[in-house]
Amino acid sequence: MLGARLAVDPGRTAALLAFVAGGIGLGIASGLVPGLHANTIALLLGAVAPTLPGPPVLVGAAMLVAGVVHTFLDAVLALLVVLSVLLAGPAGVGLLAAAAVVGHVPVIFDARRANLMGVLVWPLAL
Numbered sequence: 001m002l003g004a005r006l007a008v009d010p011g012r013t014a015a016l017l018a019f020v021a022g023g024i025g026l027g028i029a030s031g032l033v034p035g036l037h038a039n040t041i042a043l044l045l046g047a048v049a050p051t052l053p054g055p056p057v058l059v060g061a062a063m064l065v066a067g068v069v070h071t072f073l074d075a076v077l078a079l080l081v082v083l084s085v086l087l088a089g090p091a092g093v094g095l096l097a098a099a100a101v102v103g104h105v106p107v108i109f110d111a112r113r114a115n116l117m118g119v120l121v122w123p124l125a126l
Contacts, residue, residue, distance in 0.1 A: 015054045016061065023062035027069025031076075036069035 049059040084092035
């Protein structure tokens, strides 16, 4: 008769989830606090890694998660969106999104970015 077996160790899974939750907290802090960067968090985590319980790979997982969360909660981007909403309304956010898309064209086609400086000037003219 086939019995049910656990494929993972519950203790290691709980430790991984704890480190991921800590990384999420650190990423939120670094994303919303101006001047605090995810690289600073990674440096501090690397410094205290030997004193933390658990394998070092969990510290690496916390660093990775902190970097991803930091990317999504970057204060500069949030400030630009909020200012666009307050100063220009939905049209300003649409223009900001269109400028971001056009700004990625040189990156995609490996062209010079100076050719698209008008993307930055046009919203100021409005």
